[in-house]
Structure formats: structure tokens, C-alpha cells
Amino acid sequence: VSYFPHKNDEMYVDDIAISDIAKQVKTPFYCYSSAAIEASFQDYQQAFSAQDTLICYAVKANSNQAVLATLAKLGSGADVVSMGEIRRAIAAGIPPNKIVYSGVAKTQDEIHYALSLGILQFNVESEPELELISKVASSLNTTAAIAFRINPDVCAQTHEKISTGKAENKFGIPISKAQLAYKKAAALPGIKVQGVDVHIGSQLTSLAPFAEAYQRIAELVTALRADGHDISVIDVGGGLGITYRDEVIPSKQAYADIVNAQLGQLNCKIIIEPGRSLLGNAGILVASVVFVKEGEERQFLLLDAGMNDLIRPSMYDAYHQIFAVNKAKKSLKTYDVVGPVCETGDTFAKARQVHESNAGDLIAIMSCGAYGAVMSSNYNTRMLAPEVMVKGSKFAIVKKRPSYEEIINQDIIPSWL
Ligand code: LLP
Numbered sequence: 001v002s003y004f005p006h007k008n009d010e011m012y013v014d015d016i017a018i019s020d021i022a023k024q025v026k027t028p029f030y031c032y033s034s035a036a037i038e039a040s041f042q043d044y045q046q047a048f049s050a051q052d053t054l055i056c057y058a059v060k061a062n063s064n065q066a067v068l069a070t071l072a073k074l075g076s077g078a079d080v081v082s083m084g085e086i087r088r089a090i091a092a093g094i095p096p097n098k099i100v101y102s103g104v105a106k107t108q109d110e111i112h113y114a115l116s117l118g119i120l121q122f123n124v125e126s127e128p129e130l131e132l133i134s135k136v137a138s139s140l141n142t143t144a145a146i147a148f149r150i151n152p153d154v155c156a157q158t159h160e161k162i163s164t165g166k167a168e169n170k171f172g173i174p175i176s177k178a179q180l181a182y183k184k185a186a187a188l189p190g191i192k193v194q195g196v197d198v199h200i201g202s203q204l205t206s207l208a209p210f211a212e213a214y215q216r217i218a219e220l221v222t223a224l225r226a227d228g229h230d231i232s233v234i235d236v237g238g239g240l241g242i243t244y245r246d247e248v249i250p251s252k253q254a255y256a257d258i259v260n261a262q263l264g265q266l267n268c269k270i271i272i273e274p275g276r277s278l279l280g281n282a283g284i285l286v287a288s289v290v291f292v293k294e295g296e297e298r299q300f301l302l303l304d305a306g307m308n309d310l311i312r313p314s315m316y317d318a319y320h321q322i323f324a325v326n327k328a329k330k331s332l333k334t335y336d337v338v339g340p341v342c343e344t345g346d347t348f349a350k351a352r353q354v355h356e357s358n359a360g361d362l363i364a365i366m367s368c369g370a371y372g373a374v375m376s377s378n379y380n381t382r383m384l385a386p387e388v389m390v391k392g393s394k395f396a397i398v399k400k401r402p403s404y405e406e407i408i409n410q411d412i413i414p415s416w417l
Contacts, residue, residue, distance in 0.1 A: 003036035004284055004364065009328040011364055015393040018286055018325045022362055025388055025397060027288040028305035030373045032062075032398075034070050034391040036282035037369075040252075041074050044274060047256035053270040054120075056100050058238045059085045061275030061370035062283070066389045066398035068092030071278070077120070079238070079273035083110045090117070100235060100271060102149065102199070104129075104170055111136045115144055121271070122146045123197040123235060125172055130185055137190030146185060147195030147235055150175050150220060152213040156201030156239070159316050165200030165213060172198070178220055182229050193229050195268070196221055199237025202276060207250045207258050210239070214262035221266050234263055235271040242280040244367045245319045252277070276370040283369025285310050285385070286325070289361045290340065298336050301357060306339025307346040308379040310365060310372050314345040322348060324355035325362035331355070337363070341380050373399070378407060 004013050011018045013033050021031060044055050056077040059068065063085060068078070069092045077098030078089035089099055096117040104125045106114075111133055114122070124130050124146050137144040151172035156163045164171045173181050185193050200213050214236060221231050236259055241249050259270060287305035312318035322337055324330060332353040339346040348365060357363065376384050387399040 003033040003282060004366065006323070006327060009326060011323065011325045013284075013390045016390055016395055018364065019362060021388055021390075021395055022286060022288075022325075025386060026401070027286055027362065028303070028309050028385045029286050030283055030368060030385055030387040031286055032064075032067065032279075032283040032369055032387065032389050034389055037067065037070050037279060038074060040278045040282065041071060041076060043252045044272065044278070045074075047252040048259075048270065048272065051256070051260055051264065051270050053272060054098060056098065056235075056271050056273050057278055058273045058275030059089055060374060062279045062372070063088050063374055064387055064389075064398055065092045066387075066396070067279065068094065070389075077271075079275075083107075083113055086110075086114060086117070086119075096120070100197075100273070102197070102273075106132075108132060108136060112140070115140055115142055118142075120145065121195060121197075121233065121235070123149045124185075125149045127173070127181060127184065130181070130188065130191070134188040134190045143190055143192045145192045145194045147197040147233060148173055148178060148181055148185070149197040149199065150178055150217060152198055152200065152216045154200055154209050154212045154216070156204055156209045157206055158201045158203050158241075161316055162202040163200070164202075165198070165209075175216055175220060179223060179227060182224055182227065186229060194231070195233030195235060195271075196224070196231060197235035197237070197271075199235075199273065200239060202239050203241040204239045205241045205247050205249055207254060210236075210255065211258050211262060214259060218262050218266060221263075221268070231266075232268055233271060234266065234268045235273065236263070238273040238275050238277070240274060240277040242276055242367060242370075244280075245321065249277075279369040280367050280371075281369060283367075283372060285365040285368040285372060287363045287365065289357050289359050289363060291359055292357065295336075298351070299333065301335040301337045301354065301363065303337065303339055303348070303363060305365070305385065306341040306380070306382060307343065308341060308377045308382050309339070309385045310348070310368060311375050311377075312371060313348050314343075320348065320368065321366040322352055322354055323364045323366065324357050325364050327355045330357070341382070381407065383407065
């Protein structure tokens with residue numbers, strides 16, 4: 001189901017026409033459906049209801065406070081990767097005891113801050129990091145609950161830039177060295193070994209790589225227990241994909257069944273870290289056509305949104321569906337859909353069929369709720385797009401567009417120049 005359906009040729013989100021929002025919020029803007037976020041979270045809850053599971057939403061996918069608050073109210077925890085994300089999660093009402101902290105290069109300050117809050121778990125990605133956590137925890141007279149992120153060396157069958165569980169990737173510690181690492185951890189002050197963590201990649205469309213990874217994790221947990229470690233938590237990571245185009249994605253229930261089949265008999269608390277599968281199809285990017293340009297060979301739809309607003313097409317050759325917000329009385333035409341930024345890579349789609357559009361018409365770029373706004377930048381000194389949240393017949397700007405002064409005044413011209 002799309003949460004952004006066309007009704008009588010006009011695109012809606014819940015009870016509101018996108019064009020009505022655009023009357024009050026200048027394009028480009030992101031638009032999220034809180035109903036969509038809630039539904040996918042509840043899907044996960046339902047799917048995992050047979051297992052003791054904590055959903056730790058991967059904040060990196062979309063860290064807007066309104067998004068985090070929506071999830072916090074439903075009981076979500078957070079998977080964070082930086083001081084900034086910890087602060088965002090806390091500010092939105094996610095309690096520290098539901099926060100897991102991932103990331104390959106956590107700094108001393110970040111570790112100190114997380115320890116002072118008392119988070120649920122550090123997902124440790126290397127031995128130097130383990131030593132630093134031990135040092136900081138000891139100096140604070142506290143104990144850090146840790147899991148090692150295990151690199152299981154499986155192929156996630158996804159885009160190489162978002163594949164993380166191969167031996168050649170920078171993430172985690174090799175499964176072959178895991179038992180030694182746990183032995184070392186158990187002997188260090190300020191460290192409590194509590195779990196095992198794995199995350200193999202993002203936008204997975206098949207369950208087979210998960211099954212393979214989790215089977216290896218199950219074997220490891222058994223071996224670690226035999227070594228005398230008290231392993232009570234398994235963090236299975238995120239990575240379940242979404243439909244951008246026509247991908248057939250396994251259901252959350254099928255995914256939960258795989259987790260249960262591979263890990264259920266170990267009686268551990270399960271943590272999952274979904275990002276994209278919670279937010280991806282809960283948001284769109286709304287833009288306006290600035291010009292329609294007749295090229296020699298192609299017709300260009302030139303939008304007021306660019307690669308600085310949504311970088312996925314240029315970065316990963318990602319496919320996003322593109323619709324005219326109003327399709328009435330129009331036929332399909334073939335366009336290259338591009339942005340205003342001075343780079344050829346600023347292209348959302350090539351030779352794409354979109355309902356005929358003219359300057360001023362609204363265009364929706366779909367599946368932008370995850371890794372959209374969070375990856376945007378001010379490149380070309382373009383303002384970050386505002387974000388709008390819709391619930392029923394209400395909508396609110398949940399991030400406002402900054403003023404040019406705010407952006408320009410961040411720079412300082414030294415007096416001695
Ligand atoms: N846990 C860890 C440790 C992760 O590194 C990630 C994503 C997740 C969970 C959430 O994965 P998800 O459920 O969203 O697949 N910018 C890229 C995606 C990068 C994903 C990075 N890690 C994109 O736009 O496709």
C-alpha cells in the first residue's frame with residue numbers, strides 16, 4: 001500500500017492533498033506520513049511478538065525529532081552512531097536504556113557521554129575501541145555493557161557501497177577472531193560482556209544472506225557460552241529492504257521467522273536495528289518544475305530540488321519513482337528529471353515516463369523517508385529543504401527552512417584578512 005496515493009488524479013497523504021501543503025510550504029520539501037511510520041513499526045512489533053525483542057530504530061535513516069518522537073511513543077529504542085544521534089534520541093524521549101551505540105570510530109568524548117547516560121549496549125567494532133571503552137568506564141567507576149559487532153563474511157547481495165558484512169569491509173571484527181576478542185574483553189576492567197551484534201548491509205531483498213549470517217552467529221554464541229561468557233543479547237542489525245521500483249521484499253514476519261529459526265533456541269533478548277524499512281516509504285520529496293527544457297535529444301524536467309536535497313540517485317544510482325502530483329488530463333512523456341546543481345550527476349532519473357508537466361507543476365519523488373533529508377547538504381549554497389509531518393487532516397512543519405543569513409553567518413571573516 002502506498003501512503004501517498006493518487007485519488008482522482010491528485011496525490012494525497014492521509015486526508016491532505018500534497019498540493020494543499022505546497023500552498024503553505026515552499027518547494028522543495030520532504031513530507032512524511034506518521035500513519036506510515038506507525039504502521040511499519042507495528043508490523044515489526046507484531047512480527048517479533050513471539051520473541052523477546054527490542055526494536056532499536058536506526059536513527060541515521062531519518063533523525064528528525066518528530067520522527068523519533070513518533071517512534072519513541074510506540075516504545076522504540078534507538079541505534080545511534082554519533083554523539084549527535086545520541087543527543088537527538090534522548091531529546092525525542094528515547095530512554096538511555098533502550099539505546100545501542102554502533103560505529104567504527106567512536107571517540108573518547110562520545111564514549112564518555114554514552115557511559116554517563118547508561119546506555120543499553122556498546123556495539124564494539126575493534127580491539128582498540130574496546131580498550132578505550134574500558135579505560136573510560138574505569139575512570140568513571142562504571143561498567144560498559146558490550147557486544148562485539150561480528151563480521152560474518154557473508155555477501156549481502158546489495159549495492160557495494162551499503163554492504164558491510166564482507167571480510168573486506170571496515171566493520172566489526174572477523175568471526176574467526178571473535179573468541180579471542182571476547183576472552184580479552186572479559187578480562188578487562190569496566191567491561192561487561194553481554195551480547196553479540198551483526199549487521200551485514202542495507203536494502204537486502206532476500207532473506208538468504210540473513211539466514212547465513214545468523215547461523216554463523218548462533219554457532220558463535222554457542223562457542224562463547226562454552227568459553228564461559230554470559231551471552232544474553234543478540235543484536236541482529238537492520239537491513240531489510242523496501243520496494244523502490246518493483247523489488248519483492250520478504251515480509252517482516254518472514255524476516256522474524258528467520259531470526260527465530262536461526263537464533264530462537266538460544267533464548268537471548270533480540271535487538272533489531274531497522275532504518276529504511278521503517279521510514280523509507282513513509283516519506284516523499286516534493287519539488288516544483290522550474291523549466292521544461294527541450295534538449296537536442298531529450299526533454300529535461302528541471303526541478304527546484306537537487307542532488308544536495310536527495311543524493312541517493314547520484315551516489316548509488318538509486319531508482320526512485322517519480323510522479324506528477326496532479327495527473328489530470330495529462331499523458332505520459334519521457335523526461336530526464338534533473339536538479340539545478342552544477343553537476344551532470346545531479347540527475348534523479350533518465351528517460352523516465354512522467355505525466356506531462358509544465359513549469360510550476362508539482363513533482364513527487366517517492367521512497368525518500370529514509371536516507372533522504374539526513375544526507376542533504378548546502379552544496380551550491382542551497383537551503384536544506386524543510387520537512388513536513390502529516391497525521392490525518394493535520395500537518396506541521398517539523399523542520400523549517402533556514403534563512404540565508406543563518407547559513408552565511410556561520411562563516412567568519414577574520415579581522416586580519
Ligand atoms: N545498523 C547498522 C549498524 C547500520 O550500519 C545500518 C545502516 C542500520 C542498522 C540500518 O540499516 P537499514 O535497516 O536502514 O538498511 N545511505 C545508504 C544506506 C546506508 C546504510 C548504513 N547503515 C542509502 O541511502 O541507501
